[in-house]
Amino acid sequence: xxxxxxxxxxxxxxxxxxxxxHWAEINIAAWGTAGQVxxxxxxxxxxxxxxxxxxxxxxxxVQKRKPLGFIRIHASSREIFFLIFTLALLWLxxxxxxxxxxxxxxxxxxxxxxxxxxxxxxxSSTIKSEFLARLVxxxxxxxxxxxxxxxxxxxxxxxxxxxxxxxxxxLSLLFIxxxxxxxxxxFWLVRLGSxxxxxxxxxxxxxxxxxxxxxxxxxTIALYAVAVVLGLNIVGLDLTSLAVFxxxxxxxxxxGLQKVVSNxxxxxxxxMDKSIKPGDVIxxxxxxxxxxxxxARCVSVLTRDxxxxxxxxxxxxxxxxxxxxxxxxKVRLHIPIGVAYGSDIHLVKKLLLQALEGHPRILxxxxxxxxxxxxxxxxxxxxxxCWIFDPQEGQSNLxxxxxxxxxxxxxxxxxxxPFPQRDIHIKSSEGTVPGDSGIATR
Numbered sequence: 243x244x245x246x247x248x249x250x251x252x253x254x255x256x257x258x259x260x261x262x263x264h265w266a267e268i269n270i271a272a273w274g275t276a277g278q279v280x281x282x283x284x285x286x287x288x289x290x291x292x293x294x295x296x297x298x299x300x301x302x303x304v305q306k307r308k309p310l311g312f313i314r315i316h317a318s319s320r321e322i323f324f325l326i327f328t329l330a331l332l333w334l335x336x337x338x339x340x341x342x343x344x345x346x347x348x349x350x351x352x353x354x355x356x357x358x359x360x361x362x363x364x365x366s367s368t369i370k371s372e373f374l375a376r377l378v379x380x381x382x383x384x385x386x387x388x389x390x391x392x393x394x395x396x397x398x399x400x401x402x403x404x405x406x407x408x409x410x411x412x413l414s415l416l417f418i419x420x421x422x423x424x425x426x427x428x429f430w431l432v433r434l435g436s437x438x439x440x441x442x443x444x445x446x447x448x449x450x451x452x453x454x455x456x457x458x459x460x461x462t463i464a465l466y467a468v469a470v471v472l473g474l475n476i477v478g479l480d481l482t483s484l485a486v487f488x489x490x491x492x493x494x495x496x497x498g499l500q501k502v503v504s505n506x507x508x509x510x511x512x513x514m515d516k517s518i519k520p521g522d523v524i525x526x527x528x529x530x531x532x533x534x535x536x537x538a539r540c541v542s543v544l545t546r547d548x549x550x551x552x553x554x555x556x557x558x559x560x561x562x563x564x565x566x567x568x569x570x571x572k573v574r575l576h577i578p579i580g581v582a583y584g585s586d587i588h589l590v591k592k593l594l595l596q597a598l599e600g601h602p603r604i605l606x607x608x609x610x611x612x613x614x615x616x617x618x619x620x621x622x623x624x625x626x627x628c629w630i631f632d633p634q635e636g637q638s639n640l641x642x643x644x645x646x647x648x649x650x651x652x653x654x655x656x657x658x659x660p661f662p663q664r665d666i667h668i669k670s671s672e673g674t675v676p677g678d679s680g681i682a683t684r
Contacts, residue, residue, distance in 0.1 A: 275345065277344070281332075281339075281349060282332070282348070285331035286328055288328075289324045293323040296323040296327070300323070329353065329356055332353035333353050365378060369430075398416060401415040402415075404416075405417070420477050424473045425473045428472060429466075431469070432466055439461050443457055443458050455535075455536045456513035504556045505554050505555040505556050509536065509555040512536065517563075518533060519533065519536075520536060521533060522565055523565070524563055525563070526543075526553060526561060529543055531545035531546065539554065540552040541554075571631055572605065572629050573630055574627055574628070575641065577626040577644055577645075578615070578624070579594065579624050579648060580622065581622050581657055585622065585657050586657075587614065591612045595610060597644055597647035603631075604628045604629070604630060610626065610628040612624060612626055619662075620661075621659075626644070
């Protein structure tokens, strides 16, 4: 009995092996299958070969023309051209094979899967965050797999049944997924639209920098508001059901978001009254530098040390701000210098004014001036006053240049720069106690 059973099992295995070999002979070892595999290899090799020079040409064109693109793809140009050339060749070969009544099923299947993969790769590569890019890629692959195997409709029904209620609002897994996907796509489109509008305003010659920033911020706020309303309509949420949250939102703004709202409104005020503009040189407290950018919450101020200070917009409204380029970019510098008593003050004045001559940053109109500020303990105090037009380039470096010139001119003409000194005179007389001394200072 056991021998018959063993013989029957061996016969079934032999039969399955024969059937498998027969199927492989018909479907795999056939010339049509071999030809399609050869076409696949040719398409991949040709795509890899053509992508390198195409990527170099594209990089040269970008470097030459510098286009204002508003979609950034975080993928190499070689990878992009490889996908383009390979897909084009696969679909071309599949179309030719179908027209010539040759086997094309493998080519068409691989071309379809490769097209889906390319779409997912391009979509996820527009996202800068690596985590979000992978999340989007996995989600799209999951949808594609469910659709290919015919499981998409049952999965949607299952996600719709997995639900719970919050008051009168029914929240299902399908609703949550749809909301995340809808708002993700809408906010992605808002970001692209905001970048496009920003570049459009940047090329508008009739707008000042403050007006460009103001219109860009207002348009971005409007786009986000439209995206929120559209997202609620897409997911099918009744706007009247959100009335219960309006009171909580008002309390949140009143208690926890005061500074945020204040900075937002202060930023709009700064943009509207043009008191602070990108490129202005300002001083607020211990921070001195030029305005790099205006944001919805803060102002970026870049110092000469390369440090970027983020100042809240509210501080620039409520505190005293020195704007060195508000109405005029010209600034007067004060350079103090002292000379020894006994110096020819008329020669000193001539030399000090000569130290300012020819410097490219010092304006000739208004003309520089040299004044005597007083007679000090050990020096005659002078002060140079001159005007510059580029305070954003710094003051200390300019003063250093002037002091170097003054040092050289004084040394050439024998003008002494005094320094504090003390002379000690020791007197010896009959009326003095041994060890006493008289000290005179000057």
